[in-house]
Amino acid sequence: MAARTKARKRALELLFESEQRGVNVGTLLEERLAAPTTQHPLPEYAVQLVRGVLEHWSQINETLTTYSQGWSLERMAAVDRAALRLGVWEVVWNDEVPDSVAISEAVALTEALSTDDSPRFVNGLLARVSEVKSTLV
Template structure:
């Protein structure tokens, strides 16, 4: 069995933070700040991986656009009706599809499906795959546009 990599664990932590923030009705960035303060006194809290912080920060900034894209690609569902874990996974994956130039879209979709298998219902992996399969076609144009405008995110240190 394949062992999860560092980025997979970082994504999983990002989904956990997004889920928790929504449940507590707080900003995910606020949770990251709290964890960074707590880890100083309690190492069992665990450091926030730079990729986790990058994804959560980017998603927080782009959430309205990401939610609009997800909403327009859902069939027979609305974003608020989705299980919270699926919503977090889809948001994370959609943000990655559009903003991580160093991760191929097929890897983003595969990682999201794996997270759904690990964290959600039996139906979730197929659902997540279907939604992202409709969104993935937009990724090359969005990525190219961000490169052309010079807004490609910094990937150093990961």
């Protein structure tokens, strides 16, 4: 598994865990950086992803709500929400990653961790965000 792929998975796990436990993801991130729970510290790119999502949290949620066509954030599976938040940040705010790669990686995460319908939903929503991203920045 490529380093950035692993980092995306770790970032998704942090976003998911914070939501499930009802704790602030920024607080959880800082706790994990201070005292890792595994023998491998968080990859730098995972930290960058989570911090990027945090920095643009409201805009990301507004974007997902606007373009998800009938799906509220609350109705989406928690894993899908986490993958979508990471994907939106990479598509809109990370110029180092091509949109197609960000979308493919988010789809792969949902293929591995979510429902059978999730990959198609995530792909379609992130493709739409990619199309309109110049209006979002």
